Amino acid sequence: xxxxxxxxxxxxxxxxxxxxxxxxxxxxxxxxxxxxxxxxxxxxxxxxxxxxxxxxxxxxxxxxxxxxxxxxxxxxxxxxxxxxxxxxxxxxxxxxxxxxxxxxxxxxxxxxxxxxxxxxxxxxxxxxxxxxxxxxxxxxxxxxxxxxxxxxxxxxxxxxxxxxxxxxxxxxxxxxxxxxxxxxxxxxxxxxxxxxxxxxxxxxxxxxxxxxxxxxxxxxxxxxxxxxxxxxxxx
Amino acid sequence: xxxxxxxxxxxxxxxxxxxxxxxxxxxxxxxxxxxxxxxxxxxxxxxxxxxxxxxxxxxxxxxxxxxxxxxxxxxxxxxxxxxxxxxxxxxxxxxxxxxxxxxxxxxxxxxxxxxxxxxxxxxxxxxxxxxxxxxxxxxxxxxxxxxxxxxxxxxxxxxxxxxxxxxxxxxxxxxxxxxxxxxxxxxxxxxxxxxxxxxxxxxxxxxxxxxxxxxxxxxxxxxxxxxxxxxxxxx
DNA sequence: AAGGCGAGTATTGAATGCAAAATGAGTCCA
DNA sequence: TGGACTCATTTTGCATTCAATACTCGCCTT
Numbered sequence: 001x002x003x004x005x006x007x008x009x010x011x012x013x014x015x016x017x018x019x020x021x022x023x024x025x026x027x028x029x030x031x032x033x034x035x036x037x038x039x040x041x042x043x044x045x046x047x048x049x050x051x052x053x054x055x056x057x058x059x060x061x062x063x064x065x066x067x068x069x070x071x072x073x074x075x076x077x078x079x080x081x082x083x084x085x086x087x088x089x090x091x092x093x094x095x096x097x098x099x100x101x102x103x104x105x106x107x108x109x110x111x112x113x114x115x116x117x118x119x120x121x122x123x124x125x126x127x128x129x130x131x132x133x134x135x136x137x138x139x140x141x142x143x144x145x146x147x148x149x150x151x152x153x154x155x156x157x158x159x160x161x162x163x164x165x166x167x168x169x170x171x172x173x174x175x176x177x178x179x180x181x182x183x184x185x186x187x188x189x190x191x192x193x194x195x196x197x198x199x200x201x202x203x204x205x206x207x208x209x210x211x212x213x214x215x216x217x218x219x220x221x222x223x224x225x226x227x228x229x230x231x232x233x234x235x
Numbered sequence: 236x237x238x239x240x241x242x243x244x245x246x247x248x249x250x251x252x253x254x255x256x257x258x259x260x261x262x263x264x265x266x267x268x269x270x271x272x273x274x275x276x277x278x279x280x281x282x283x284x285x286x287x288x289x290x291x292x293x294x295x296x297x298x299x300x301x302x303x304x305x306x307x308x309x310x311x312x313x314x315x316x317x318x319x320x321x322x323x324x325x326x327x328x329x330x331x332x333x334x335x336x337x338x339x340x341x342x343x344x345x346x347x348x349x350x351x352x353x354x355x356x357x358x359x360x361x362x363x364x365x366x367x368x369x370x371x372x373x374x375x376x377x378x379x380x381x382x383x384x385x386x387x388x389x390x391x392x393x394x395x396x397x398x399x400x401x402x403x404x405x406x407x408x409x410x411x412x413x414x415x416x417x418x419x420x421x422x423x424x425x426x427x428x429x430x431x432x433x434x435x436x437x438x439x440x441x442x443x444x445x446x447x448x449x450x451x452x453x454x455x456x457x458x459x460x461x462x463x464x465x466x467x468x469x470x
Numbered sequence: 471a472a473g474g475c476g477a478g479t480a481t482t483g484a485a486t487g488c489a490a491a492a493t494g495a496g497t498c499c500a
Numbered sequence: 501t502g503g504a505c506t507c508a509t510t511t512t513g514c515a516t517t518c519a520a521t522a523c524t525c526g527c528c529t530t
Contacts, residue, residue, distance in 0.1 A: 078482080
């Protein structure tokens with residue numbers, strides 16, 4: 001009978017909110033990004049149906065969509081699992097994202113509108129505050145927002161969609177790897193450089209800085225993954 | 236009662252063949268790419284169910300997946316349509332693809348294996364034959380295969396998936412715009428240059444040539460779209 | 471005691487049924 | 501004649517049901 005449960009607020013976000021399966025896609029993606037469903041975890045359709053108070057039909061539709069986006073793995077007749085963390089794939093994601101970051105650098109300088117620039121300055125300032133306060137959680141969120149804004153400023157929706165998807169796939173990892181405060185400081189230094197280049201309208205410089213920033217972040221993430229694995233197998 | 240219809244061979248392709256909805260995704264994508272379902276056409280669930288001999292459940296799952304891939308537009312409560320051709324979006328696809336082409340150029344030289352190189356040479360030769368025979372249909376297919384091989388040679392599956400998706404979205408257009416023989420010749424000249432750079436292992440040169448090739452192709456497609464639109468509204 | 475084997479259970483995949491929304495035709499009124 | 505309204509039909513979205521496959525656990529054999 002599927003009682004109504006409005007307390008299941010979660011993160012009511014974005015599009016598709018009019019259809020049930022659209023809402024489930026959003027909520028489930030939230031669960032995946034928040035780390036509530038950890039990588040590799042088996043996904044029980046019945047559990048999720050209860051949690052979202054929907055029947056299996058819209059839930060399964062949502063699973064197919066998230067699988068197409070790379071967040072879930074469907075194993076025919078054997079259920080679904082949250083996409084496991086594969087260091088090789090992560091490396092590929094970062095490498096590919098590098099090419100996009102470069103284009104974002106080249107385009108954002110030319111296409112950004114005043115409101116984009118204002119928002120970037122604002123987010124960058126907040127980012128600085130999060131860094132001085134040594135708040136990795138806030139920093140991660142703002143960092144995500146900063147790069148999203150920059151990507152948006154490039155004025156190419158096709159690019160933006162792919163970029164956001166890749167970012168989200170990476171974001172999932174932040175609960176798997178312990179945040180590193182050194183990397184946080186270094187990251188902000190790079191962000192300062194990025195903003196300098198952006199303000200100056202130095203396209204190539206900005207592109208290179210973004211590519212490098214991406215590369216270093218990727219290395220840090222992969223190192224954290226390795227360290228953690230080593231710790232696990234060592235203990 | 237959903238009779239079996241093995242004559243519905245279509246293009247039996249790839250993964251997900253074990254589940255019904257996976258098969259439908261493949262077949263339906265084939266229909267979209269082959270132009271059988273033209274851009275903007277309304278999609279009748281009942282029709283497709285009859286055509287594929289499946290019930291609405293797996294069909295609707297397939298529609299959701301193809302919508303996530305950008306081939307279909309879902310309008311809540313109002314059915315689905317084949318993604319209409321939007322020149323602005325096409326331009327964005329080409330622009331974004333340019334960044335990927337560049338990376339393909341940079342990586343493929345370093346990572347391609349002997350079999351990749353052999354296959355590229357073979358396809359390139361066939362491409363030359365299609366050009367001399369003035370066969371645009373064969374040329375388009377081989378061109379698709381060529382760029383797919385090159386992208387694969389870059390050795391990054393994440394890149395490859397996004398790249399193939401973008402290529403397919405563009406491929407849909409070839410039935411909307413009339414093939415231009417001049418562009419075909421020019422395209423092959425560019426391909427010759429691409430192969431020269433590839434054989435020489437000239438990373439940057441190859442990257443630039445691929446980017447330029449993409450840019451020119453995009454311009455030709457957009458011009459064809461404009462011309463056609465002008466013709467339509469003019470007549 | 472370890473490794474297969476098989477019945478019972480749980481879970482997935484697909485078809486059917488049902489309610490709500492949208493579409494379209496026909497009618498009425500200005 | 502044109503436009504808005506009503507009601508029947510179609511179509512969509514979701515829940516439920518049914519069938520098939522995979523898993524679990526106890527039993528048997530060696």
